[in-house]
Amino acid sequence: MEPNMSIISNSAHNGLNGGQKAGVLLGSTGLLLLLLSAFGMQFPASFGMLILALAATVGGVLLYAWYTYTGLPAGIKNNQLWFQSISNRGLWGMISAVLITGFYVVLYFMPHYLGQGADGAANTGLIAFFDPLSQALKKQPASQWFVYGVLYTLGILAMGIKFIWKYRHNRYQVIRTCSVMFFQTGIAFLLPEFMQRLNQPYYDFKNMWPLDYDFFEKGQMDYLLNSGGVGLFMIVFGVAMIFIISPVLTYFYGKRWYCSWVCGCGGLAETVGDPFRQLSDKSLRAWKIERWLIHSVLVFVVVMTVAVLFAIFHENPAGYYVTRDLFLGLVLCIFIGLGLLLWLRPQYLNKVSRQVKIAATVIFVLIIGLTSLAYFFKSPNVFFIPADWLKAWYGFFIGAIFSGVIGVGFYPLMGSRVWCRFGCPMAAILGLQQKFFSRFRITTNGGQCISCGNCSTYCEMGIDVRAYAQRGQDIVRASCVGCGICAAVCPRGVLRLENSALDVHTRAEAVRVIRIDVDKGVVLGE
Amino acid sequence: MHIAIIGNGISGVTAARVLRQLSDSCQITVISAESDYFFSRTALMYVYMGHLRFQDTQPYETWFWKKNRITLKKAHIQSIDTAAKSLLCTTGERIPYDKLIIATGSKPNKFDWPGQNLQNVHGLYSLQDLEAMERGSAGLQRAVIVGGGLIGIEMAEMFHSRHIPVTLLVRESSFWNGTLPAEESAMINRHIREYGIDLRLNTELQEIVDDGTGKVAAVHTNTGERIDCGYVGLTVGVSPNIDFLQGSGIATKRGVLVNDYLQTNLPDVYAIGDCAELQNPAPDRRAIEPVWYTGRMMGETLAHNISGQTIAYQPGIWFNSAKFFDIEYQVYGTVPPQIPDDQSSMYWEHPDGNKSIRIVYAKATSVVLGFNLMGIRYRQEVCERWISEHTPLETVMQNLSLANFDPEFYDQYEPVLLEQYAQQTGKNLTLRKKRGLSGVIQFLGTISKRQ
Numbered sequence: 001m002e003p004n005m006s007i008i009s010n011s012a013h014n015g016l017n018g019g020q021k022a023g024v025l026l027g028s029t030g031l032l033l034l035l036l037s038a039f040g041m042q043f044p045a046s047f048g049m050l051i052l053a054l055a056a057t058v059g060g061v062l063l064y065a066w067y068t069y070t071g072l073p074a075g076i077k078n079n080q081l082w083f084q085s086i087s088n089r090g091l092w093g094m095i096s097a098v099l100i101t102g103f104y105v106v107l108y109f110m111p112h113y114l115g116q117g118a119d120g121a122a123n124t125g126l127i128a129f130f131d132p133l134s135q136a137l138k139k140q141p142a143s144q145w146f147v148y149g150v151l152y153t154l155g156i157l158a159m160g161i162k163f164i165w166k167y168r169h170n171r172y173q174v175i176r177t178c179s180v181m182f183f184q185t186g187i188a189f190l191l192p193e194f195m196q197r198l199n200q201p202y203y204d205f206k207n208m209w210p211l212d213y214d215f216f217e218k219g220q221m222d223y224l225l226n227s228g229g230v231g232l233f234m235i236v237f238g239v240a241m242i243f244i245i246s247p248v249l250t251y252f253y254g255k256r257w258y259c260s261w262v263c264g265c266g267g268l269a270e271t272v273g274d275p276f277r278q279l280s281d282k283s284l285r286a287w288k289i290e291r292w293l294i295h296s297v298l299v300f301v302v303v304m305t306v307a308v309l310f311a312i313f314h315e316n317p318a319g320y321y322v323t324r325d326l327f328l329g330l331v332l333c334i335f336i337g338l339g340l341l342l343w344l345r346p347q348y349l350n351k352v353s354r355q356v357k358i359a360a361t362v363i364f365v366l367i368i369g370l371t372s373l374a375y376f377f378k379s380p381n382v383f384f385i386p387a388d389w390l391k392a393w394y395g396f397f398i399g400a401i402f403s404g405v406i407g408v409g410f411y412p413l414m415g416s417r418v419w420c421r422f423g424c425p426m427a428a429i430l431g432l433q434q435k436f437f438s439r440f441r442i443t444t445n446g447g448q449c450i451s452c453g454n455c456s457t458y459c460e461m462g463i464d465v466r467a468y469a470q471r472g473q474d475i476v477r478a479s480c481v482g483c484g485i486c487a488a489v490c491p492r493g494v495l496r497l498e499n500s501a502l503d504v505h506t507r508a509e510a511v512r513v514i515r516i517d518v519d520k521g522v523v524l525g526e
Numbered sequence: 527m528h529i530a531i532i533g534n535g536i537s538g539v540t541a542a543r544v545l546r547q548l549s550d551s552c553q554i555t556v557i558s559a560e561s562d563y564f565f566s567r568t569a570l571m572y573v574y575m576g577h578l579r580f581q582d583t584q585p586y587e588t589w590f591w592k593k594n595r596i597t598l599k600k601a602h603i604q605s606i607d608t609a610a611k612s613l614l615c616t617t618g619e620r621i622p623y624d625k626l627i628i629a630t631g632s633k634p635n636k637f638d639w640p641g642q643n644l645q646n647v648h649g650l651y652s653l654q655d656l657e658a659m660e661r662g663s664a665g666l667q668r669a670v671i672v673g674g675g676l677i678g679i680e681m682a683e684m685f686h687s688r689h690i691p692v693t694l695l696v697r698e699s700s701f702w703n704g705t706l707p708a709e710e711s712a713m714i715n716r717h718i719r720e721y722g723i724d725l726r727l728n729t730e731l732q733e734i735v736d737d738g739t740g741k742v743a744a745v746h747t748n749t750g751e752r753i754d755c756g757y758v759g760l761t762v763g764v765s766p767n768i769d770f771l772q773g774s775g776i777a778t779k780r781g782v783l784v785n786d787y788l789q790t791n792l793p794d795v796y797a798i799g800d801c802a803e804l805q806n807p808a809p810d811r812r813a814i815e816p817v818w819y820t821g822r823m824m825g826e827t828l829a830h831n832i833s834g835q836t837i838a839y840q841p842g843i844w845f846n847s848a849k850f851f852d853i854e855y856q857v858y859g860t861v862p863p864q865i866p867d868d869q870s871s872m873y874w875e876h877p878d879g880n881k882s883i884r885i886v887y888a889k890a891t892s893v894v895l896g897f898n899l900m901g902i903r904y905r906q907e908v909c910e911r912w913i914s915e916h917t918p919l920e921t922v923m924q925n926l927s928l929a930n931f932d933p934e935f936y937d938q939y940e941p942v943l944l945e946q947y948a949q950q951t952g953k954n955l956t957l958r959k960k961r962g963l964s965g966v967i968q969f970l971g972t973i974s975k976r977q
Contacts, residue, residue, distance in 0.1 A: 014689050073720055073880075075852030079687040080576035169852070171935040283587060443963060445931055446906025448847050448856070450818050451536070451585040452569035457578050466585055487933055489577075491849040493856055493903035496931050500963035 014080065019067025027060020038114060038126035047132035054150070058158040065162035074169035076489055078458075086412065087275045093412040101409030108400040111144040137190075138197040146193075152268065153189045157181055159271035166274075172484050172497075176260060180267035188264050201227040203234045206262050208241040210301040211426035213399060217391065218312045225319060247433060253499060254440025255430035256482025263426075265419060268408065269460060270483060273416020277485065280415030280462035287462070290422050290479065297398055298428040299363055303383060304390040306331060306371060311380045311387035328375050335368055347505055348436050398423065417460040421479055431478030439499040440482065441507045442475040444468065448492045455486035455495060469494050476508040527552045529832065530613060530623035532603050534558035535567060536818055537799025538629030540825030541832075546594045548833040554595070555621065557613070559602035561653050563588060567631075568818055570656045571680045575687040580653075606774040608792050625794045625832060628771070628782055629825070632764035632800040632816050634677075641734030645741045647758040650677050659684070662757045666690050670745050670753055672731045673761035674701045676848050679714070681759045682723050683851050693724040693753050695731055695745075697762075707863055709873060710882060710900055714850045717880065721851055734758055764816055766801040779803055781814050786838040788828045796832070798824035808841065810860055817846055843910050844896075853880055858909035859896030861886050869895065872919065872950075874943050876901070883943060887919045894922045902939065903931035907970055920955060923947060927961040928969050 016024065033043075033053035043049035069077055086092040106113050115125025123131055127142050130150060134142035160181040167173035183206050192202045201224055209215040215238055224231035249257040259266045269277075280286075313320070313327040322330070342348055349357065374382040381387065407419025420427050434440060442465070449472075455465035461479045465486045468475045475495075487495035529545060531538040534556045542554050556564075569583040591598050601615040606626070613621040634649020636642045646662040648655050659681075669685045671678050674696030685692045698704065700711040701718065718725045730748040737743030744754045766781035777783045777791040781803030788796050799821035800814070807813045820841055827839045847856045861884065865871050870889050875882040881901035887894045893916045897909050908929045912922050926940040940957055948954045959965045 073717070073852050076577075078575075078577040082579055083576045170933065171937075172933045175935055284589075445903070446845070446910070447819055447822075448845070448906055450568040450847075451566040452572060453566060453578055453582045453585065454569070454572065457582045470585060484933060491854070492847040493854050493931060496903070497934060498963040500967060502964050502967045 017067055020064050023060045023062070023064025023067060025060070026063055027057050030054065030056030030058075030060060034126060034129070037129035040125055043129070046129060047136075050129055050133060053129075054154060058154055061158040061162060065165050068162075069165045069168075076491075077166050078489070081275075081278065087278070089279060089413060093276075097409060097412040100411065101405055104405040104409050107144055107148055108404055114144050114147065116144045117141070138193045140196065149189050149193075152264070153184050155272045156184045156264075156267045159274065160267075163271050163274050167488065170484075170488050173488060176484065177270065179261045180263075180270055183262045184264050184267045201231050201234065204264075205234075205237065207264070208238060208246065208426065210298070210305065210429065211263070211265070211424060212238075213301055213304070213394060213425075214391070216305050216309050218308070221312075221320075246430065250430050250433045251438050252440075254438050254480070254482050254497075255427065255434045256440070256480075256497070258430060259420060259427060259481035260483040265403065265407065265424065266481060269411075269416040269420060273411050273460070276411045276416045277460035278415070278457050279411075279413065280417060280421070280460055282456050282459070282462050282464045284464075287464075290462070293422045294424065294428045294431075294479075297402070297423050298425040300394060300398065301425040303367060304387075304394045306367060307382045307385070307387035307390050310371065310374060310382045314374070314378070314380050324375070328371060331371055332368065335364060339364070345436075345505075351435070415460055415462065417462075417481070420481065421461050427479070427481075434480070435476060435478040437504065439501050439504060441498060442468075442480065442486065443496045443498045444472050444474060445492075445494045445496070447472060449494045450492055452491060454489040454491065458485050458489045460485070465495070473509075474507055527624045528622065529554050529625045529627065530621060531556045531627040531629055532558075532613070533627075533629035533631055533799070533801075534561065534564050534598070535629060535631050535799060535821065536564075537631075537821035537825045538627060539564040540822045541627055541629065541798060541829045542596050542825075543594070544826050544829035545832060546596060548829060548835070553597070555597040555599055555623075557599045557601050557603060557621070559600065559616075562598065562600060563591075565653070567651070570650070570653065571684050574656060574659060574684045603770060605770060606776070606795075608775050608795060611794070623794075626796065627828065627832075628768070628776075628790075628795070628797040628801060629799045629821075630767045630770075630801045633767040634760055635763045635765055636760060637762065639731055639734060641736060641742070642760065644734055644736055644758075646756060647734055647742055647760065649760045649764075650681050651764060659757070659759075663688060663690065666756045668693065668753070668755040669757040669759060670695060670731075670755040671759040671761060672745075673759075673763070674698055674727075675761060675763065676702070678759070678761035679718065679850050681761055682718065683721075685757075686721055686723065691722075691724070693726060693755070694718065695729045695747060696725065696727050697730045699728050701725070701727075703863055705863055707861065707865065707871070707873075707884065707898065709875060710855075710884070710898060711863075713875070713879060713882065713900055714853065717851055717853055731758075764800065766803065766814065768801050787831050787836065788824060788839055789831075796828055798828050804839070811841065811844065815841070819845065843913050845906055845910070853901050854899075854903065856899040856904055856906075857897065858904065858906060859886070859894075859913040861896040861898040872923075872943070872947060874939065874946050876939070881939070883939065885919065885922065891916070892919045893917065894919055897929075904929040905931045905966065908966060911970060920953070924955050924958045925969070927957055927959045928966050930961045 030053045033049065033056070037043065082088050084090070086096065112118060115123050115127040117123040122128065123141055127144060127147055130142035130147045133150065134140055134146050160177050163177050164174050187206045188204050192204055196202050203224070204212070214220050221235065224235050246258065260270055309327060313322055313324045316323045371382050383390070402423045403419045407423065410418045449466070449469040451466055451470045453466055455469060456463070459465050460483065461481060463475070463477050463480060465475060482497055484497050487497060529552055531542055531554070538556055542556050545552060545554055563584050564586065565580070565583040566585060569578060572578040573580050573583060599621070601617065601619065603613050604616045605614045607614065611623055613623065615621065632651060634651050634655070641647065648658045648662070650656065650659065668691045670693045671681050672695045674694070678694060679701070682692045682694050700708065701714045703711040706714065715725060715727070726747070731745055732748050733746040734742055735744040735746065742756060742758050744752050745758060746752055768778055768782055771778055771782065775792060776795055781801050782790055782797035783805055784790055784797050784802045785805055788798055788802065790797055800816035802814070802824065804813045823841055824839060827837060830837050843859055845858045847854070849855065865886065868889050869886055871884050871886045873882065873884045883902060884898040885894060886896040894912055896913065897904055905928070923944060926943065927938065930938060930940065938961060944955050944957060
């Protein structure tokens with residue numbers, strides 16, 4: 001930033017209006033009640049008090065939203081966003097980052113501070129405050145994950161309604177937001193709770209491996225297998241999600257069908273995280289880090305899962321259809337299939353750099369080699385490390401620290417998609433597919449781009465959308481979650497999310513911008 | 527060969543970029559006194575409104591210039607010695623060049639109003655204008671904006687975003703009706719008022735009143751009214767920013783005169799963008815077109831010319847776009863504000879009064895000449911193809927869905943348009959195509975070339 005522009009960043013904020021202040025006050029009151037309960041305060045009529053606290057929190061958000069967006073014609077509502085300290089990494093941004101990060105640390109690593117009763121002891125504090133609600137839903141006392149699930153769902157609902165008000169003129173945004181609200185509330189939260197009430201296994205149908213990294217864990221599989229037909233269906237459905245449903249949907253619509261329409265992490269990012277989307281780093285350097293980091297996590301989860309499964313199957317356990325030999329065969333088949341695909345479609349390889357090819361080859365060879373080695377030496381530890389350790393490390397570093405503590409805690413610092421962009425192995429798989437084999441892309445509208453930068457700024461994934469738009473290149477990026485905000489904020493109508501099967505392999509090559517042709521002069525397109 | 531470019535706006539920077547693409551060896555220097563790096567001028571409003579930070583308006587990261595060996599020089603050029611091929615900076619420094627590109631853009635017009643040089647009276651063109659507007663906004667009770675054009679309404683939107691009351695003086699009887707047809711212009715009048723902007727049509731600025739300290743206190747209008755205000759925005763068009771060329775021997779009229787190859791009267795001196803005035807503009811085009819897109823096309827054309835691929839500047843089919851508060855505007859081809867006798871137009875307006883489609887065509891041949899869209903997005907490539915191929919109205923109407931560029935799930939108005947056409951002409955047409963990219967790719971025929 002040039003020094004003479006500094007005046008612009010600090011003088012302008014007009015402050016909150018009366019209604020917004022009332023919303024903040026009401027919401028803070030609700031949160032204060034929750035906080036008081038966490039510090040051990042006992043409320044009379046505690047179920048009523050809990051409902052009151054939650055209603056005040058949600059009501060505060062809605063009140064704030066109403067007084068933010070009402071009274072003006074529908075349209076893009078980003079006025080003064082960069083002047084507000086909550087959304088420009090200012091004081092309130094820093095404070096909220098510390099608070100959210102702190103909450104996640106306590107949630108994951110010190111649940112006793114929230115009042116989680118250990119070894120069958122009764123809950124206290126915040127979690128006890130949620131006991132009546134949990135009893136009402138599933139006839140069990142609450143746990144830290146129940147509390148988290150309630151707050152998470154209410155966050156998506158309240159901020160989702162705010163988002164819908166903000167983008168009420170944009171039907172794509174309205175429908176998409178209704179979708180994430182439905183999947184979080186119905187499929188991720190209520191359905192599993194009711195299933196438990198009916199003595200059925202707990203299962204989130206919209207979650208899938210590798211985001212759901214312990215889907216293939218022995219305990220989880222035994223749990224589902226011992227739950228009769230419903231459990232077996234869940235396993236079949238989970239596997240179908242990975243190998244059939246998700247590739248087909250990603251081919252037709254891009255990874256957006258999951259990342260910004262269904263996924264819970266995505267749902268939180270799109271709603272609670274919306275005020276922070278502009279904080280993502282758009283630099284080329286950030287993109288380079290992103291590619292190495294997210295694909296490293298993908299490799300980690302694949303290695304961990306292969307190890308865990310191998311450890312399960314190497315003893316040919318009873319009750320499983322899969323034997324040690326069959327498992328090795330399956331792993332080999334998947335890798336050989338991938339290799340065959342690349343051999344048949346060599347154009348995929350042209351899109352990746354030499355470094356990536358080398359890294360990918362080394363990893364493939366290592367995984368197959370080590371698995372075979374373990375197979376022949378009848379060792380349970382594929383990678384010379386006990387699978388339990390790998391799983392514990394993954395759960396700690398990726399599952400808890402990266403996706404939870406950093407993934408949400410850093411919203412006010414690095415934007416709403418830190419986890420989705422740098423860490424999520426699910427996003428990595430869907431992204432590879434989106435880049436190489438999907439009908440989806442964002443089209444640019446001829447030469448209408450004025451390089452203003454709204455699209456790049458409001459891209460939560462940190463894609464420099466403008467770099468493509470201003471040279472008339474359709475945008476095909478592995479990370480794009482298809483939220484559609486770039487197209488919404490574009491003041492010149494330049495961007496459109498589109499699907500077509502006609503040019504899947506040449507999507508990103510079209511140059512639509514005006515350019516000079518030596519014979520024809522200035523021409524548009526090709 | 528050293529190519530010096532005065533001005534780091536879209537024209538100068540495009541020339542520099544394309545020159546580097548075409549030639550690895552030339553030395554390129556881009557000179558600006560306005561900013562260290564290229565930024566999108568059209569995005570300045572979003573900085574004021576808090577949608578973007580200033581650095582977000584810079585389309586290239588700072589390493590880009592070094593990587594492409596484009597030297598950026600912050601300097602103000604005072605004069606040009608065309609005989610010695612050297613630029614004189616206000617600091618006294620001299621910059622020699624082999625070829626010179628003048629891309630100095632525009633400056634806001636002022637029409638000798640009394641008080642036009644008072645403090646807090648500014649146009650909105652440069653970064654410095656934005657800074658002045660920012661300074662003038664502190665504690666501001668009312669702003670008066672003079673001029674009913676694109677910058678005037680932008681400025682109104684900017685002040686509105688800070689809850690500063692705005693009076694907008696428009697000389698004409700309706701907003702921007704020198705460009706927009708009556709219905710579209712009326713739509714924008716309504717929308718401006720919907721935002722609570724005090725829109726005064728048929729009203730001209732007479733005088734700006736000093737508060738006694740050299741600052742603005744009020745304006746007087748030709749309707750005899752005094753409007754108290756702390757800031758006056760002058761947005762009555764722009765003129766080429768070429769005062770510094772006096773005495774250089776470079777021929778100018780309103781702008782720097784250039785031929786079809788963007789050459790001035792002097793060898794090795796070229797001009798592009800807002801500051802260039804075409805000696806032989808195309809019949810339906812103006813000699814000076816101060817818009818982003820023509821600046822970019824000129825920069826690209828000139829880079830080819832300098833690199834030895836001689837090519838005349840042909841701007842192609844006119845297009846432009848803007849956004850009036852929440853209403854997006856796109857135009858493709860020729861849409862005159864008053865439809866001439868030999869033309870006609872098919873106009874449809876949404877009942878909400880914020881969206882419209884207009885298709886202009888020749889009466890005799892029914893060939894489509896232009897599209898005007900308000901609040902609806904159309905695809906440039908498709909419209910351009912129809913216009914350049916002299917497509918008849920009925921063919922366009924039947925395939926109109928191909929042009930639709932609105933987001934998914936938006937209402938599509940093509941059927942309503944056909945209904946209206948049937949009512950007006952008695953002819954029932956049916957839509958042949960569905961909206962979507964596959965149809966467009968087939969229509970444009972780009973697929974076969976690509977594979």
